[in-house]
Amino acid sequence: MIKLFLIATLILGIWYWRIILHRTTTEKRKEFIWNSAIWALLIISIGLVVAGKIHWIGAGLAALIPLLKWIIVWGWRALPLLRMFGFSKQIPxxxxxxxxxxxxxxxxxxxxxxxxxxxxxxxxxxxxxxxxxxxxxxxxxxxxxxxxxxxxxxxxxxxxxxxxxxxxxxxxxxxxxxxxxxxxxxxxxxxxxxxxxxxxxxxxxxxxxxxxxxxxxxxxxxxxxxxxxxxxxx
The missing domain is CATH 1.10.287.110 (DnaJ domain)
Structure with a gap:
Protein backbone atom coordinates (compact mmCIF):
# COMPACT_ATOMS: atom_id res chain seq x y z
CA MET A 1 0.00 0.00 0.00
CA ILE A 2 2.80 2.40 0.92
CA LYS A 3 4.62 1.55 -2.30
CA LEU A 4 1.52 2.32 -4.36
CA PHE A 5 1.15 5.64 -2.55
CA LEU A 6 4.77 6.55 -3.23
CA ILE A 7 4.46 5.59 -6.90
CA ALA A 8 1.28 7.63 -7.26
CA THR A 9 2.93 10.59 -5.54
CA LEU A 10 5.94 10.31 -7.85
CA ILE A 11 3.75 10.22 -10.97
CA LEU A 12 1.70 13.17 -9.75
CA GLY A 13 4.87 15.10 -8.93
CA ILE A 14 6.35 14.49 -12.39
CA TRP A 15 3.09 15.55 -14.05
CA TYR A 16 2.95 18.75 -11.99
CA TRP A 17 6.65 19.43 -12.66
CA ARG A 18 6.10 19.18 -16.44
CA ILE A 19 3.24 21.70 -16.23
CA ILE A 20 5.44 24.20 -14.40
CA LEU A 21 8.31 23.54 -16.82
CA HIS A 22 6.16 24.41 -19.84
CA ARG A 23 4.98 27.60 -18.13
CA THR A 24 8.53 28.68 -17.33
CA THR A 25 10.13 31.17 -19.72
CA THR A 26 13.06 30.06 -21.86
CA GLU A 27 15.45 32.34 -19.97
CA LYS A 28 14.57 30.80 -16.58
CA ARG A 29 14.09 27.20 -17.71
CA LYS A 30 17.72 26.19 -17.19
CA GLU A 31 17.71 27.52 -13.62
CA PHE A 32 14.39 25.78 -12.92
CA ILE A 33 15.72 22.41 -14.12
CA TRP A 34 18.88 22.86 -12.03
CA ASN A 35 16.89 23.68 -8.89
CA SER A 36 14.52 20.78 -9.55
CA ALA A 37 17.44 18.36 -9.77
CA ILE A 38 18.81 19.63 -6.46
CA TRP A 39 15.48 19.24 -4.67
CA ALA A 40 14.96 15.79 -6.20
CA LEU A 41 18.39 14.69 -4.96
CA LEU A 42 17.67 16.01 -1.47
CA ILE A 43 14.26 14.31 -1.29
CA ILE A 44 15.68 11.00 -2.53
CA SER A 45 18.58 11.23 -0.06
CA ILE A 46 16.23 11.89 2.87
CA GLY A 47 14.00 9.01 1.77
CA LEU A 48 16.95 6.63 1.60
CA VAL A 49 18.14 7.73 5.05
CA VAL A 50 14.67 7.14 6.53
CA ALA A 51 14.54 3.74 4.84
CA GLY A 52 17.99 2.92 6.21
CA LYS A 53 19.50 2.50 2.76
CA ILE A 54 22.28 5.09 3.17
CA HIS A 55 24.12 6.68 6.09
CA TRP A 56 23.10 10.16 7.24
CA ILE A 57 26.57 11.44 6.28
CA GLY A 58 25.77 10.72 2.64
CA ALA A 59 22.59 12.75 2.91
CA GLY A 60 24.57 15.57 4.51
CA LEU A 61 26.98 15.63 1.60
CA ALA A 62 24.06 15.78 -0.80
CA ALA A 63 22.71 18.75 1.14
CA LEU A 64 25.94 20.64 0.38
CA ILE A 65 25.20 20.67 -3.36
CA PRO A 66 23.03 23.83 -3.19
CA LEU A 67 25.86 25.54 -1.30
CA LEU A 68 28.30 24.51 -4.03
CA LYS A 69 26.02 26.04 -6.64
CA TRP A 70 25.88 29.30 -4.66
CA ILE A 71 29.70 29.41 -4.44
CA ILE A 72 30.03 28.92 -8.21
CA VAL A 73 27.44 31.59 -9.00
CA TRP A 74 28.97 34.05 -6.52
CA GLY A 75 32.48 33.43 -7.81
CA TRP A 76 31.41 34.06 -11.42
CA ARG A 77 29.66 37.29 -10.52
CA ALA A 78 32.53 38.48 -8.32
CA LEU A 79 35.22 37.79 -10.94
CA PRO A 80 35.19 41.35 -12.41
CA LEU A 81 35.48 42.78 -8.89
CA LEU A 82 38.35 40.45 -8.03
CA ARG A 83 40.14 41.53 -11.20
CA MET A 84 39.64 45.18 -10.29
CA PHE A 85 41.39 44.70 -6.96
CA GLY A 86 44.15 42.55 -8.42
CA PHE A 87 43.10 39.16 -6.98
CA SER A 88 42.86 37.59 -10.40
CA LYS A 89 45.92 36.72 -12.44
CA GLN A 90 46.76 39.46 -14.92
CA ILE A 91 48.14 38.98 -18.38
CA PRO A 92 51.63 40.52 -18.57
Whole structure:
Protein backbone atom coordinates (compact mmCIF):
# COMPACT_ATOMS: atom_id res chain seq x y z
CA MET A 1 0.00 0.00 0.00
CA ILE A 2 2.80 2.40 0.92
CA LYS A 3 4.62 1.55 -2.30
CA LEU A 4 1.52 2.32 -4.36
CA PHE A 5 1.15 5.64 -2.55
CA LEU A 6 4.77 6.55 -3.23
CA ILE A 7 4.46 5.59 -6.90
CA ALA A 8 1.28 7.63 -7.26
CA THR A 9 2.93 10.59 -5.54
CA LEU A 10 5.94 10.31 -7.85
CA ILE A 11 3.75 10.22 -10.97
CA LEU A 12 1.70 13.17 -9.75
CA GLY A 13 4.87 15.10 -8.93
CA ILE A 14 6.35 14.49 -12.39
CA TRP A 15 3.09 15.55 -14.05
CA TYR A 16 2.95 18.75 -11.99
CA TRP A 17 6.65 19.43 -12.66
CA ARG A 18 6.10 19.18 -16.44
CA ILE A 19 3.24 21.70 -16.23
CA ILE A 20 5.44 24.20 -14.40
CA LEU A 21 8.31 23.54 -16.82
CA HIS A 22 6.16 24.41 -19.84
CA ARG A 23 4.98 27.60 -18.13
CA THR A 24 8.53 28.68 -17.33
CA THR A 25 10.13 31.17 -19.72
CA THR A 26 13.06 30.06 -21.86
CA GLU A 27 15.45 32.34 -19.97
CA LYS A 28 14.57 30.80 -16.58
CA ARG A 29 14.09 27.20 -17.71
CA LYS A 30 17.72 26.19 -17.19
CA GLU A 31 17.71 27.52 -13.62
CA PHE A 32 14.39 25.78 -12.92
CA ILE A 33 15.72 22.41 -14.12
CA TRP A 34 18.88 22.86 -12.03
CA ASN A 35 16.89 23.68 -8.89
CA SER A 36 14.52 20.78 -9.55
CA ALA A 37 17.44 18.36 -9.77
CA ILE A 38 18.81 19.63 -6.46
CA TRP A 39 15.48 19.24 -4.67
CA ALA A 40 14.96 15.79 -6.20
CA LEU A 41 18.39 14.69 -4.96
CA LEU A 42 17.67 16.01 -1.47
CA ILE A 43 14.26 14.31 -1.29
CA ILE A 44 15.68 11.00 -2.53
CA SER A 45 18.58 11.23 -0.06
CA ILE A 46 16.23 11.89 2.87
CA GLY A 47 14.00 9.01 1.77
CA LEU A 48 16.95 6.63 1.60
CA VAL A 49 18.14 7.73 5.05
CA VAL A 50 14.67 7.14 6.53
CA ALA A 51 14.54 3.74 4.84
CA GLY A 52 17.99 2.92 6.21
CA LYS A 53 19.50 2.50 2.76
CA ILE A 54 22.28 5.09 3.17
CA HIS A 55 24.12 6.68 6.09
CA TRP A 56 23.10 10.16 7.24
CA ILE A 57 26.57 11.44 6.28
CA GLY A 58 25.77 10.72 2.64
CA ALA A 59 22.59 12.75 2.91
CA GLY A 60 24.57 15.57 4.51
CA LEU A 61 26.98 15.63 1.60
CA ALA A 62 24.06 15.78 -0.80
CA ALA A 63 22.71 18.75 1.14
CA LEU A 64 25.94 20.64 0.38
CA ILE A 65 25.20 20.67 -3.36
CA PRO A 66 23.03 23.83 -3.19
CA LEU A 67 25.86 25.54 -1.30
CA LEU A 68 28.30 24.51 -4.03
CA LYS A 69 26.02 26.04 -6.64
CA TRP A 70 25.88 29.30 -4.66
CA ILE A 71 29.70 29.41 -4.44
CA ILE A 72 30.03 28.92 -8.21
CA VAL A 73 27.44 31.59 -9.00
CA TRP A 74 28.97 34.05 -6.52
CA GLY A 75 32.48 33.43 -7.81
CA TRP A 76 31.41 34.06 -11.42
CA ARG A 77 29.66 37.29 -10.52
CA ALA A 78 32.53 38.48 -8.32
CA LEU A 79 35.22 37.79 -10.94
CA PRO A 80 35.19 41.35 -12.41
CA LEU A 81 35.48 42.78 -8.89
CA LEU A 82 38.35 40.45 -8.03
CA ARG A 83 40.14 41.53 -11.20
CA MET A 84 39.64 45.18 -10.29
CA PHE A 85 41.39 44.70 -6.96
CA GLY A 86 44.15 42.55 -8.42
CA PHE A 87 43.10 39.16 -6.98
CA SER A 88 42.86 37.59 -10.40
CA LYS A 89 45.92 36.72 -12.44
CA GLN A 90 46.76 39.46 -14.92
CA ILE A 91 48.14 38.98 -18.38
CA PRO A 92 51.63 40.52 -18.57
CA UNK A 93 52.12 43.64 -20.70
CA UNK A 94 54.53 43.25 -23.60
CA UNK A 95 56.56 45.89 -25.45
CA UNK A 96 58.49 45.04 -28.62
CA UNK A 97 61.05 47.12 -30.49
CA UNK A 98 63.58 46.27 -33.17
CA UNK A 99 66.11 44.94 -30.67
CA UNK A 100 64.14 44.16 -27.51
CA UNK A 101 61.03 42.31 -26.33
CA UNK A 102 60.12 43.30 -22.76
CA UNK A 103 57.47 41.67 -20.56
CA UNK A 104 56.11 43.39 -17.44
CA UNK A 105 54.05 41.31 -15.01
CA UNK A 106 52.37 43.63 -12.52
CA UNK A 107 50.90 40.77 -10.46
CA UNK A 108 54.39 39.94 -9.13
CA UNK A 109 56.24 43.15 -10.15
CA UNK A 110 58.54 41.15 -12.46
CA UNK A 111 60.08 42.74 -15.54
CA UNK A 112 62.46 41.16 -18.01
CA UNK A 113 63.22 41.26 -21.69
CA UNK A 114 64.67 39.17 -24.50
CA UNK A 115 67.36 40.67 -26.71
CA UNK A 116 66.49 40.19 -30.39
CA UNK A 117 69.65 41.39 -32.14
CA UNK A 118 73.40 41.69 -31.66
CA UNK A 119 75.95 39.62 -29.72
CA UNK A 120 73.52 39.02 -26.83
CA UNK A 121 70.67 37.83 -29.06
CA UNK A 122 68.42 35.30 -27.31
CA UNK A 123 69.55 36.29 -23.81
CA UNK A 124 67.35 37.82 -21.11
CA UNK A 125 68.23 41.24 -19.72
CA UNK A 126 68.36 39.70 -16.25
CA UNK A 127 71.23 37.47 -17.42
CA UNK A 128 73.47 40.42 -18.31
CA UNK A 129 75.85 42.24 -16.00
CA UNK A 130 75.59 45.98 -15.50
CA UNK A 131 78.66 46.44 -17.73
CA UNK A 132 76.98 44.50 -20.56
CA UNK A 133 73.83 46.56 -20.12
CA UNK A 134 75.92 49.74 -20.41
CA UNK A 135 77.32 48.49 -23.72
CA UNK A 136 73.78 48.00 -25.02
CA UNK A 137 72.79 51.46 -23.81
CA UNK A 138 75.70 53.04 -25.69
CA UNK A 139 74.93 51.06 -28.85
CA UNK A 140 71.17 51.62 -28.88
CA UNK A 141 71.46 55.29 -27.91
CA UNK A 142 72.62 56.00 -31.47
CA UNK A 143 71.17 53.14 -33.52
CA UNK A 144 67.85 52.15 -31.89
CA UNK A 145 66.21 54.93 -29.89
CA UNK A 146 63.11 52.92 -28.93
CA UNK A 147 65.13 50.00 -27.57
CA UNK A 148 67.43 52.45 -25.78
CA UNK A 149 64.52 54.07 -23.91
CA UNK A 150 62.90 50.72 -23.13
CA UNK A 151 66.21 49.40 -21.79
CA UNK A 152 66.58 52.47 -19.58
CA UNK A 153 63.14 51.81 -18.11
CA UNK A 154 64.18 48.24 -17.31
CA UNK A 155 67.41 49.36 -15.66
CA UNK A 156 65.71 52.03 -13.55
CA UNK A 157 63.19 49.47 -12.25
CA UNK A 158 65.62 46.63 -11.57
CA UNK A 159 69.17 47.93 -11.05
CA UNK A 160 69.64 50.30 -8.11
CA UNK A 161 72.35 53.00 -8.18
CA UNK A 162 73.38 52.15 -11.71
CA UNK A 163 74.10 55.70 -12.73
CA UNK A 164 71.46 55.72 -15.45
CA UNK A 165 68.99 58.53 -15.91
CA UNK A 166 65.59 58.59 -17.54
CA UNK A 167 65.26 59.90 -21.04
CA UNK A 168 62.55 61.70 -22.93
CA UNK A 169 61.82 60.63 -26.46
CA UNK A 170 60.49 64.01 -27.53
CA UNK A 171 63.52 64.80 -29.69
CA UNK A 172 62.94 61.72 -31.83
CA UNK A 173 59.28 60.99 -31.34
CA UNK A 174 58.48 57.48 -32.64
CA UNK A 175 55.60 56.80 -34.98
CA UNK A 176 53.04 54.24 -33.75
CA UNK A 177 50.71 54.54 -36.74
CA UNK A 178 51.54 50.98 -37.85
CA UNK A 179 50.73 49.47 -34.45
CA UNK A 180 48.58 46.35 -34.99
CA UNK A 181 45.62 45.28 -32.90
CA UNK A 182 47.52 42.22 -31.66
CA UNK A 183 50.43 44.41 -30.51
CA UNK A 184 48.01 46.80 -28.81
CA UNK A 185 46.43 43.91 -26.89
CA UNK A 186 49.89 42.67 -25.83
CA UNK A 187 50.87 46.13 -24.59
CA UNK A 188 47.75 46.47 -22.46
CA UNK A 189 47.82 42.83 -21.34
CA UNK A 190 44.36 42.05 -22.71
CA UNK A 191 42.68 39.16 -24.51
CA UNK A 192 41.18 39.54 -28.03
CA UNK A 193 37.62 39.68 -26.65
CA UNK A 194 38.37 42.59 -24.28
CA UNK A 195 35.61 45.18 -23.96
CA UNK A 196 36.09 48.94 -24.29
CA UNK A 197 35.69 49.26 -20.52
CA UNK A 198 38.51 46.74 -19.96
CA UNK A 199 40.70 48.65 -22.41
CA UNK A 200 40.12 51.90 -20.51
CA UNK A 201 40.89 50.25 -17.15
CA UNK A 202 44.06 48.56 -18.44
CA UNK A 203 45.24 51.84 -19.96
CA UNK A 204 44.69 53.73 -16.71
CA UNK A 205 46.48 51.04 -14.67
CA UNK A 206 49.53 50.99 -16.95
CA UNK A 207 49.82 54.77 -17.19
CA UNK A 208 49.82 54.98 -13.39
CA UNK A 209 52.41 52.22 -12.95
CA UNK A 210 54.73 53.22 -15.80
CA UNK A 211 54.88 56.91 -15.04
CA UNK A 212 58.40 58.35 -15.61
CA UNK A 213 58.69 59.03 -11.87
CA UNK A 214 58.21 55.30 -11.22
CA UNK A 215 60.79 53.98 -13.63
CA UNK A 216 58.74 54.44 -16.78
CA UNK A 217 59.29 56.90 -19.60
CA UNK A 218 57.53 59.24 -21.98
CA UNK A 219 58.07 56.62 -24.67
CA UNK A 220 56.22 53.92 -22.74
CA UNK A 221 53.39 56.31 -21.91
CA UNK A 222 53.06 57.23 -25.59
CA UNK A 223 53.00 53.60 -26.66
CA UNK A 224 50.34 52.77 -24.06
CA UNK A 225 48.24 55.68 -25.31
CA UNK A 226 48.67 54.48 -28.89
CA UNK A 227 47.52 50.98 -27.88
CA UNK A 228 44.39 52.39 -26.25
CA UNK A 229 43.61 54.50 -29.33
CA UNK A 230 44.03 51.45 -31.57
CA UNK A 231 41.53 49.40 -29.53
CA UNK A 232 38.96 52.17 -29.05
CA UNK A 233 38.05 53.48 -32.51
CA UNK A 234 36.55 56.94 -32.47
Missing amino acids: SQFKTKSLFVTINFSNQHIDGEILTGPYEGKQLSELTIEELRLLVDEWRENDKESFILLQSYILRTRDNSGFEGSSYSATKPDFSELTQTEALEILGLKPDATESQVQKAHKRLIQRLHPDRGGSDYLAAKINAAKDKLTPR
